[in-house]
Amino acid sequence: METKQSPLPKKSNSFSSSSREEKLRESDRNLSLGAIKFGDRHEKKETDGSKEDSIEEEVEKEDKEQERVEEKATEEEETSNENVEESDPSFIAISDEIDHFLGVLASLQDVQDQGYELPKLPEPIIEKFIDVLEKEIATYESGGQKWSPDHDEISLLDAFNRVHKLASALTPFSSEPRYNHAMNRAGVVLHDAMAFLEDEFFSLLDENSRGKQQDPGSTSSKTKRPPSFSRPQQQQQHEHVDRCILPSAESSTINEEYPQTYPTDIVERLRSIAAVMISAGYVTECCEVFSVARRNAIFASLSSLGCEKISIDDVQRMAWDSLEGEIATWIKAFRHSITVSFPSERELFDTVFSGHKDIADSLFNSLALGAISQLLNFAEAVAMTNRSAEKLFKMLDIYETLRDSTPTIDAIFSVDGNEEESLASPVMDLKSEISALRCRLGEAAVAIFGDLESSIKTDTGKTPVPGGAVHPLTRYVMNYLKYACEYKNTLEQVFKDHQRTERPSSYDGDDEPPGSTRNNDNQSDGGIADDPKPFAAQLMVVMELLHSNLDAKSRLYKDQALCNIFLMNNGRYIMKKIKGAAEIHELLGDAWCRKRSSELRQYHKNYQRETWSKVLACFKDEGLNVRGNVSKPVLKERFKSFNAMIDEIHKTQSSWVVSDEQLQSEMRVSISAVVVPAYRSFLGRFSQYLDPGRQTEKYIKFGADDLENYIDELFDGNPSSMARRRM
Template identity: 85%
Template sequence: METKQSPLPQKSNSFSSSSREEKLRESDRNLSLGAIKFEDRYEKKEGDDSKEDCIEEEREEEDKEQEEEETSKENVEESERSFISFSDEIDRFVGVLASLQDVQAQGYELPELPESTIEKFVDALEKEIATYESGERKWSPDHDEISLLDAFKRVNKLTSALTPLSSEPRYNHAMNRTGGVLHRAMAFLEDEFFSLLDENSRGKQQDLGSTSTKTKRPPSFSRPQQQQQHEQDRCILPSAESSTNEEYPQTYPPNVVERLRGIAAVMIPAGYVTECCEVFSVARRNAFFAGLSSLGCEKISIDDVQRMAWDSLEGEIATWIKAFRHSITVSFPSERELFDIVFSGHGDIANSLFNNLALGAIFQLLNFAEAVSMTKRSTEKLFKMLDIYETLRDLTPAIHAIFSVEGNEEESTASPVRDLKSEISAIQSRLGEAAIAIFCDLESSIKTDTGKTPVPGGAVHPLTRYVMNYLKYACEYTNTLEQVFKDYQRTERPSSYDDDGDDAPPGSTSNRENQSSSSTATDPKPFADQLTELMELLHSNLEAKSKLYKDQALCNIFLMNSGRYIMKKIKGAAGINELLGEAWRRKRSSELRQYHKNYQRETWSKVLACFRDEGLNVRGNVSKPVLKERFKSFNAMIDEIRKTQSSWVVSDEQMQSELRVSISAVVVPAYRSFLGRFSQYLHPGRQTEKYIKFGADDLENYIDELFDGNPSSMARRRT
């Protein structure tokens, strides 16, 4: 028996064919219209400017980008709707498991597993992670990251709740699925954590390196000016009051810091604290040392420091001081703030990570200071060693504050922190002892400078210039040197002296140790005493050098030059002036006046003797032979003085003027009076020209040309 199939209902052929024909005709019309429009556009494009083409293309690109953005947004919203739709049921299930931890012991049955919901939730989460891992979409603040982080937290809670129930077969599959996606989520967060840290750090270091400027090394014996903090390094956004201040650029923008905090808040409870901390520590350590490098501070071994030429090492020290101050006062406080925010709620982790970074960095920086303290000692190194000493001394309170945690006294007294404080103290001690040794070596240098060649023209001896310039700059460190001598003078003695203390200068350690303890205890300013002894030693050395001159007048000129130079330097340096005291200055001023008198007596007393009346009158008449002899002697003396003293040097213009004025005031009036009284006894003509070679004004002009170190000037004047 045949089974008949019900025929499908069919429309009439006429309707069907007419309908198709109508559609075809309409399609042809549309195609024709489209072709006409295309031709019109084509012809129009050929005649119009290319600007309209660009505008049309830009519009198409904008429409395409907007469409892609809307599609991406729809995908994100769809994923979020998936997370939200499953979250309530999963949260209820986790809550039940948490409240029934001892349910088996009390005879209750475990709740039914929402396996379908968990499977869908895990699938949606894996799909979302895959879109970021493939690079299809970038995980950025433009998307709702909180939803994804909440989903990661939820899968962690679900995995943790299922783990104690691993003995139940019905939970095994769900536990494996949630554990797998949790591991994948943490690996994804670890990569994002590293990317956020690395990308922002590299961008900041490039900016810092491009804006850093090199400073010129200060000249020898000049104290460097205080380094101004042009570079600021803020790791996080400061308070709202200062957030607009351009003086504090941020290493990480506020939204990045918040993302870092959010990631850490998910990874740590999930048991991935090691991975999170390791990534953060490595990234911040690299960023910190990259910052030091951008400031010009590179790691240098102790051996390299020992072999380095002083000119190069001096520049490295200046760079180190700048970098060390920047690290302690700017970088570490900013790092401390960053660690506390990223690991908020986990204070122990933040403290541990920050202390590891700070201690390692400071110890590495201190290696350079220790290496400098171990270099071979020389006088030119004193000031840079004192600079390092002052840097450590001034920043020690700030270093202690870095490791002081409010409410946690044990942290600031932990063994590594105690070791750091001991290391800083030890380096300061070595620097202080080196400074004392160098200063005492200066005393030894003065004492052993026994050259037998006098300085031409009685000019200021190079030793005088060197010592006074050295002391001028040393006294800019008066407070530091007072502290150093108080703390370390008993533990250091110059290596240049014998062990038994023989031939030690007056201010050396061996002599001071021989003094009574009561005298030392009552001495409030050991450096001032050391300075006074050094000045006495210099004075004795100069007096010994003055005896190298056979001409006693030149001997006094030499002492006047050196004495005036010393007084001028002391007057221009408030530090030395105050340390030496008024009594010392009065004594030296009195000596200078005596040198002046001695010079005039040695040179001009014989000249003035020619103008005496004694011996000229014989039985009431002027003896012409004696008068002629007086003029001849006077002329010979003036010629000799002009010949010798015109090459003598008085470098201080004021003292030079004082000398000339004082000589003229005594000699010229006496000569003018002598001429007035006795020139008439010589016959005019040949006798006058033969015996009276100089007029009073000529003599005054000749005196005004003394002490300029140019003997040829008078010779030209005479001709």
């Protein structure tokens, strides 16, 4: 929080015009008192009318004496004023004298002939100028008052600039003793002035920083800081460990807006101080203080975002559930830093070091590169973890984060062709590091997707799924592909990059991503322009592998009808997932979907043929008529066979599973549409040939409606339904 500074009281100065005015006012008071005293005495003598004439003569004499006193006082006042003006010139006048002398020296340095005579050194003026600065610095250094440009009577920054110019101008003439002495005096006060400014610079940065968190290695409340250039052994105490601490529950909320780094007036003061220090040649000290303060602030910002510096070994040992949370936090911190924090810091650096672009660029690049490097170390560690199918999506999240941040990073770290190699090289190294990391993450994603193919091939279990239900492999693969296809643009780019590394000579093109938004059409480019999209082709391979695997698993069922139920269940589940995910449907295409739908219809026909063709055979007229009459024994056998088959089908297939309600309903309706009308017709034609009573009850166990109810109980996955019905 910014501390509001109270207005500083004006300080008395022996070289100011205010002292002269006070002396004049004091002289006026003395004269006034003298006049009052004389008036009292004169009044008393006039009231004493009984005194002799000698007293009147004495009064006249005193009047003349008083006139002489007044004249003398007037002369003394004028003389005093002249002496004040001569002995106490204002600081502005002293500064003007210094500037005039500097101009003379500058003109001498421009003269090519070295035979000139040095001008007389204004030693009194220089001494007074330096004395004033020393007193001002001592006043603020003592802690009695706090310096503020708003209440700066003598403009310290201008004075510090002037003393720097004075020391520099005297240096070429240091062989002359008087000049050498003045140069040394100016150099000493310049050193003290820069130490004062460095301390003030640090205080402004430290006390006015908003949203900062106390670093474990930093001092708590610091109002004074030894200048780094006077005590180099103390520089290390301002170096902190680059580590962020996970936030507490109260601070876990991420603020998407980066707070204003410093108030506008503080930024202006920082800019003014930096300009003076740089002009005086104290660039290193100024930059060091600023870098340390802003580095602490940027890492405090990362800490507030929940970012923790984790070693590669820690990442390798971390459980995946925990690492997933760390990755999500890292992504938020990285995006916030790139899009919010660093642009704000860039603006601050450019403002404070306006007019010194090389310094601003160097300092900012050093700060940002350090922070980004720490963030990249975590992503690098994740890319090095053991590969497994569940890691694909977080790998792609990191890949997209790095890809989408590339334009912003290019804008933040813009390097002109004229930049020095020392400045451009680290930036190029960073961009190369990000590109290489993206490549490693992409290769990891390709390998993980390849592992999915391997997992399908190696799933060769010999135990069939009970009831012909959807196989767990089908659920896993389709759900996995559904989520994977949400990254289809990214995966297309990843597989294209993989093809480039596999066939580098056949590809020439831009390695930039097609875009940062998922599910936009990618434009093929380079040498693979006419090839199918690599990820789409890979998806086809996975689907064919799954189809072959399920076909093999269906042969584990001895009952061909159940084999077809299994294929229907899994095929229907696959098609339902494809219809519910536009990305997969788009990648597989309409032709593939039509082919699979046709296969599903064939599975349905195969099931009906295997199960219900024998039932329908009971209703045929063939064999029932013997010599023009219905054979009762054959008819009774037909009813017995039908009843037995219905009981067996109900007993068996009521335990079979058709989990998709629509498919279950379609199958029941299709069965009823074929079997029930045929049975009803058979009953109508032949039930009359059975004797009423016990014979009819024995052989006709089901009415048409009963049969339809039995069919509606199929595929419930409930083997006890028949037993309950008989009870």
